[in-house]
Amino acid sequence: QYGDVMQANIMRDKATGRPRGFGFVLFSDPSVVDRVLQDTQTIDGRTVEAKRAMSREEQNSTRASNNNGGRSIGAGGNFRTKKIFVGGLPPTLTDEGFRQYFENYGHVNDVVIM
Secondary structure (H helix, E strand, O other): OOOOEEEEEEEEOOOOOOEEEEEEEEEOOOOHHHHHHHOOEEEOOEEEEEEEOOOHHHHHHHHHHHOOOOOOOOOOOOOOOOEEEEEOOOOOOOHHHHHHHHHOOOOEOOEEEO
8 A cells, every 4th residue: 555645637638538548646645656656557457657747847848858859757857746647548447447446555535537
């Protein structure tokens, strides 16, 4: 068990409402993020990619320093962050399924559809 989850969001296409295949999880304690990232996360039989979430400002700074223009959400960034990026989610995953998965690691306060 990692600790309390403050919020879990599955990102959705604004036009269709369909899941975009990624989401974010916000923990109450930033120290648990490293433990989460060290473990393999498997949701609905699919191994998903978990990375430290970065603000847009951090992403822009990383892009500028890398000069590759690619999107970067990665292991670098703010080590005090409480949020992780979860990519490669199964398209069939529901908000309730996302909540249930992360409830294995602690109480989930909120799930938001975005």
